Amino acid sequence: MAQLLALFLAGLALFFHGVSGIRTHLQGLTSRRLRRQLAAWSRRPLLAGTGGFLFGAVTQSSTAVAFILTSLVSGGLMSVAHALPIVAWANLGTVPLVFFASLNAHLAFLYLLGVAGLALAFDLGPSRLRPALSALFHVGLLFFGLQLMKEAFAPLPSQEGFRDLAAFIQGSALATFVAGALLRVLVQSSSAIAVIAIALAHGGLLSLDQAAMMMFGTGAGVGLSIFLLSSNLRGVPRQIALYQALINGVSGLVLCTLYYVEHYSGAPLVLSLSATLAPSPDSPVRLAYAFLFLQSTAVLAALVGSRPAAVWLARLCPPTDEQDLSRPRFISNEALADPDSALELADKEQVALLAQLPAQLDTLRQDAPAAVPPAVRHRAAQAIALEIQGFLREIVEQSPDAQASARLLALEQRHALVVSLTDTVHDFTAALARLRNPGAASAPLLESLLESLDTLLLTAIDAARLSDPEDLALLLRLTADRGDLMERLRRQLLASETTLDHARKSDLFYATSLFERAVWLLRQLGLAQQALAKPAAVTQT
Amino acid sequence: MQITPSTRGSRTVLTLAGKLDNAGSEQLRAELLPRLSAGPASVALDCSALDYVTSSGFRVLLQAEKEQRKHGGRLLLAGLTPALRNLSQNAGLHTGLHRVPDLDSALAAES
Numbered sequence: 231m232a233q234l235l236a237l238f239l240a241g242l243a244l245f246f247h248g249v250s251g252i253r254t255h256l257q258g259l260t261s262r263r264l265r266r267q268l269a270a271w272s273r274r275p276l277l278a279g280t281g282g283f284l285f286g287a288v289t290q291s292s293t294a295v296a297f298i299l300t301s302l303v304s305g306g307l308m309s310v311a312h313a314l315p316i317v318a319w320a321n322l323g324t325v326p327l328v329f330f331a332s333l334n335a336h337l338a339f340l341y342l343l344g345v346a347g348l349a350l351a352f353d354l355g356p357s358r359l360r361p362a363l364s365a366l367f368h369v370g371l372l373f374f375g376l377q378l379m380k381e382a383f384a385p386l387p388s389q390e391g392f393r394d395l396a397a398f399i400q401g402s403a404l405a406t407f408v409a410g411a412l413l414r415v416l417v418q419s420s421s422a423i424a425v426i427a428i429a430l431a432h433g434g435l436l437s438l439d440q441a442a443m444m445m446f447g448t449g450a451g452v453g454l455s456i457f458l459l460s461s462n463l464r465g466v467p468r469q470i471a472l473y474q475a476l477i478n479g480v481s482g483l484v485l486c487t488l489y490y491v492e493h494y495s496g497a498p499l500v501l502s503l504s505a506t507l508a509p510s511p512d513s514p515v516r517l518a519y520a521f522l523f524l525q526s527t528a529v530l531a532a533l534v535g536s537r538p539a540a541v542w543l544a545r546l547c548p549p550t551d552e553q554d555l556s557r558p559r560f561i562s563n564e565a566l567a568d569p570d571s572a573l574e575l576a577d578k579e580q581v582a583l584l585a586q587l588p589a590q591l592d593t594l595r596q597d598a599p600a601a602v603p604p605a606v607r608h609r610a611a612q613a614i615a616l617e618i619q620g621f622l623r624e625i626v627e628q629s630p631d632a633q634a635s636a637r638l639l640a641l642e643q644r645h646a647l648v649v650s651l652t653d654t655v656h657d658f659t660a661a662l663a664r665l666r667n668p669g670a671a672s673a674p675l676l677e678s679l680l681e682s683l684d685t686l687l688l689t690a691i692d693a694a695r696l697s698d699p700e701d702l703a704l705l706l707r708l709t710a711d712r713g714d715l716m717e718r719l720r721r722q723l724l725a726s727e728t729t730l731d732h733a734r735k736s737d738l739f740y741a742t743s744l745f746e747r748a749v750w751l752l753r754q755l756g757l758a759q760q761a762l763a764k765p766a767a768v769t770q771t
Numbered sequence: 772m773q774i775t776p777s778t779r780g781s782r783t784v785l786t787l788a789g790k791l792d793n794a795g796s797e798q799l800r801a802e803l804l805p806r807l808s809a810g811p812a813s814v815a816l817d818c819s820a821l822d823y824v825t826s827s828g829f830r831v832l833l834q835a836e837k838e839q840r841k842h843g844g845r846l847l848l849a850g851l852t853p854a855l856r857n858l859s860q861n862a863g864l865h866t867g868l869h870r871v872p873d874l875d876s877a878l879a880a881e882s
Binding site: 588591674675677678679680681682683684685688689698700701707708710712715719749 | 858
């Protein structure tokens, strides 16, 4: 038993690690073409349905599909609205296994794990493929974890305790429903339990009714399982996980209710329909039909209730601050068709990213406590920067004309500066947060650095919006060489606190260096802005 | 923050007292910007009772200076306390502002 528990724990750990790894590495993928294809695929109902079905058939776990899709949504590859139908149809994809009981995806995932793992370990293939390889490796890891969990509980039917349990529940359909739900939590594959239920019925351990109820219990089990496995998810990805839990829970409970209605009223419902479709009482296909009805009900529940469920879930698990802030406001795949519009939107998105920076500094103000921690803001800014970078690369692929190309170059140059500035402002904020001590003699000087940088950022934002050419002139005037001023400031800082230890002196120097770098970057940004205002001049030089 | 307007010759003098922070900046912007279009030397700020200026305050001052320049003049910023003088100096923002030590002598020099 201890070995089984160890197997289960190892499987669970690999499963969680796989989910987290897929999310991390898909976020690192910069191929917006891949993202666009995935997004396009998910936007067509028929393709999304077919894809979901195939995905479910290959993975044999609609829960795993839901978790992979939560990873794609977290990585910004797909919207929730487009992910939900794929999740729903994945449930139906698990049915063929129960009918044919022969598909062994385990081997394929072991190959995937092995090939991707070896390629990563020996650094094989082009480096740009490493994020994709890492994501595939974690897909393999996820399924290896699921397989370990399945193997941990495979010997259960031969265990004495399990046989006692089977004897205890003999004759009770409700008990098998509960057992199906609990097993689903442990085994992570409804189709696997359905196959086990058919085997148990075939072996005479369960009646047909009990076996069917065990399958229906897996619906409720998916709900329980997802509640447990999604405990580390927040916001939008949690919406998808709960949606999967909800439609499966509803289908399990609906079929359980129908079973009792049929049992007590004699009305021909699910079991009668299965008997009609598979007349032979010994035929395992009859139970396979029961499983088909369970999964079809889940899809039906998804089709009927997806809109109200989406509203309810959005209210229950609103996007986190990071997810909200990570969403680009202007750029979109559709805009790529027209390079001029795409450039306009990329420009606006860059300015919006720049306009987020003063909020980093606001977190240092004592009179306005930070609603969003600086680290969260920074991660969100990095995510948007990555989106803009990918978007600009895609504009290059649209073969822009000479004028658009010049503007694109200027935007690329400005983007690199905005990204550096984002990192520098974040580091400066963190350094000042460490150094802050209102009573210290250096406090007024540090305050002046804070107010200065904030003012310069606000001026740079005005300049980037190009509403008034004077703003740009002002930015360039204010960011003119500050070498002497910074040297004087450093001397003042050190003179103001003579009792400082070396570590704090070093921190003070670091903060002033970051400030100096930020000012330099703002000046370069101003110069890049000039180039952006006159793209034709760039092509001539 | 308190803003008290008065007239000295051709200039409107706004005497500022308190802290020029977010709220104060909005207040000052509303008082200041409409007066800048009156002419090249229309407004002066008496900052002798001003305690502190945040970035939003500096931004309004810089914008006002910019507007005044458009009309061919400069915004007079008079009577900054040593602490505020240091603050603007250390922040490197003094190059964008026209600071004068004493309002009376600055106005007398103009006339």
